[in-house]
Amino acid sequence: MSAIEKVAELATEAALVSSSASVLGWDQETYLPEEAHGWRARQLAWLSGRSHELSTSPALRDALEAALDEVDPSDQRSFGNLTEMKRRFERSTKLPAALVEKDSKLSSHAKHAWSEARKKSDFKLFAPHLQALLDLSREKAELWGYPDEAYDALIETYERGATTASISQVFDALGPDLRLIAAAAVERTALNPVALPDGPYPIEQQMAFNEEVARSFGFDFNKGRIDTTAHPFCTTLGPGDVRLTTRYDEGDFTSSLLGVMHEAGHGLYEQGLRSADFGTPAGDSVSLGIHESQSRLWENHVGRSRGFWEEWFPIAADHFPQLRKTDLDRFLAFIHRAEFSFIRVEADEATYDLHILLRFELERQLMRGDLKVADVPTAWNEAFTESFGVTPPDDAHGCLQDIHWAMGGLGYFPTYTIGNLNAAQLFKAAMQVDSISKGVSSADYSPLLKWLRKEIHDPGATLEPSELIRNASGREPSADAHLQHLRQRYTE
């Protein structure tokens, strides 16, 4: 067996364990009985301990070093795979197994507590869990090391190559333009309010329609499924097993639909990675900012476009006959309405990034110690009021709305806006290909998917995120396309 084959074998074993943990994690969010959370936390802690052992083993280190001697550096895919695996290996080995088990146990309990706290809108129920996770995040950051501030180390977890400073620079520049666009968009909607015809939009019909749309995007239901959870997500439980979730509102079918479009974007990326490379960077997503570019591209650039609804509005009306009471233009005005929403996942495109800027700022302050956990609700509400001009009525509509912190995911939020910028830049580049723009305007999304497969999915994590964007669009990553897109859709 060559060293490269040995690496693949060891990586596969680690992937068997981590993907088993993903099955238990998915079940925890979808179907787990109330009183089973304690045992599930212990199961996940055991699995994550073993997964960490396997992905940080001396055997893997030796095999990796031998493989890096063996690989032909001109074989970009293999070389990129092994160098990225080495980088990940080194990062992982900085955390002792006991800390990884503690992390998993803490976040299992925290997720459960968060769910209760949100239900009761009682931040105090969640605060001790957030404090414990924050302390652990600081501990991890010190072990990983960072160029400038501890928060950098957390960002690196999700977005290879990004730092607090590099993100600040982009976000600070984006902020003023975003505020202007958002204010204009909100005013336009306020002047011409538009509502969806009254529900109910039966959940069974929503499920059927959502599935039809996801299928048309190219999501393969032989390799995945859609379930129901409090917070939509996409998770991969193995090659050929990509699971999306959404949540249903009987009064508004577009809520679950846009959730499915978004998660299907993630799912298409996962289904586009090479199965044979599962468990290694070559078969893995490269960063959350790239992942999110795929979900935003399908949700916003395809799913909210006029072209999309010209094709799909009549089909939607077959599922929901009350739509015949409205017309395409009014429906589009509804889809393109802008409002200052308290809830990030219900926010429209025009105001969405303001939610992220707020979270980025709070996380940075939390990590620097400039903000105490107990003060999060107040700080949240103050920052929200400043950005949006309204104050959340309770913490369930404020700092308790997202699951991310409960998952120990500090540093995760900024990647949503990075994803928005990437999505706009990629979609603009793709639409310059004739077959793609023709396809998109006639509900044939296969040329677009084929392009994304080649440019973004197939390389896995063998290239840097910025390289992928540069190769696909022929330009440096920037906010230009995103701002142009928002201005066009929301202010013209």
Next chain:
Amino acid sequence: MSAIEKVAELATEAALVSSSASVLGWDQETYLPEEAHGWRARQLAWLSGRSHELSTSPALRDALEAALDEVDPSDQRSFGNLTEMKRRFERSTKLPAALVEKDSKLSSHAKHAWSEARKKSDFKLFAPHLQALLDLSREKAELWGYPDEAYDALIETYERGATTASISQVFDALGPDLRLIAAAAVERTALNPVALPDGPYPIEQQMAFNEEVARSFGFDFNKGRIDTTAHPFCTTLGPGDVRLTTRYDEGDFTSSLLGVMHEAGHGLYEQGLRSADFGTPAGDSVSLGIHESQSRLWENHVGRSRGFWEEWFPIAADHFPQLRKTDLDRFLAFIHRAEFSFIRVEADEATYDLHILLRFELERQLMRGDLKVADVPTAWNEAFTESFGVTPPDDAHGCLQDIHWAMGGLGYFPTYTIGNLNAAQLFKAAMQVDSISKGVSSADYSPLLKWLRKEIHDPGATLEPSELIRNASGREPSADAHLQHLRQRYTE
């Protein structure tokens, strides 16, 4: 830490792994996408390998031996727990880890192939898998050892204390009486045919009604749930996590309901075991013949009784208004109809055991080498025709109907009839307690459940199956109560 505590700690770790595998197994039956079976089989093989390692480790052997020195033999529960753990340990250590992984992998693939084969009614698709599992069963039997014939070793897996000979003796004695009762019952139904009012019985209403019934039996939905599968089952994924499944027929709500009653009986047993002892025999079921006694007791002795339907028929009619077209007597005649069914899980009480006698005979012949795998369909159809007077139209209605062989479960089937005998004997004893018989006739099942908890559930596997029956009923285990019950319900 005492040796007894050390044993508990090691047993808990093994239980964390085996119960993680149970989560993946449950998901495989309920929600797994089509193309994910290969990877799932590999995940399960890895987990079952680790689980086997942990439950056969030298550390556990040492701790067990020290604990057996430490334990006070007059402490029956602790002593029974440790001696049974030792027995299981010795049995497990006879199988090498590689064989256990192979077993898991084979049966994962076989279950998938069986599902396809049944769909297409094509035994050839399943035959090579059955052959492989049969070969492996023989290999396991040789490693375990047996008193008389290899099949004994398989039976021992499911029914501590039983052998091929002891079961033959009971079954041979039962056979003639069963055939007479079944024939009389089938004739009675044929002379007075009765049908349920036409469907549809909407699946959503079936789910709601089934849940109401399971709840009234005492099934705790904070510690469990009900899902949908091709073949109903009950599985425990951890303390506080007991999952039942059933399947739905829009034309007959009693099909899913009786499935739920049956699986809820299993589930009540699992929920009645002590959580603190999870992973050790004291917190584990003792045998399948005892397990099945619980499902049969709730399904047949409670759920099919006149007393039950006097209370529940009006409630059922609220869910399914078409029931108002019939009355209690005609409905009971429907519930008590007897027909020669091709499908075991759809068989009525009067004919059910004949299905088991047939399978027991074929398994014995397969294990002895008197029957070749390729000849199973022919042998099945001949034996079926002899017992039931009709020939299965295809293998989906014959030898492909059950999942058990695909799970490598040779030796499992006889425990169904053992369970029927136990159920009748236990129910008869329980009904001699005044509060229980009063409760049962007024839809208050808590006195019955309390009695079962004390007599059967709480001891876990610290006593032998026959001891449990003897202690609870004050009699030696026998077929008397079962035959009496069948005669009364089906021939009088």
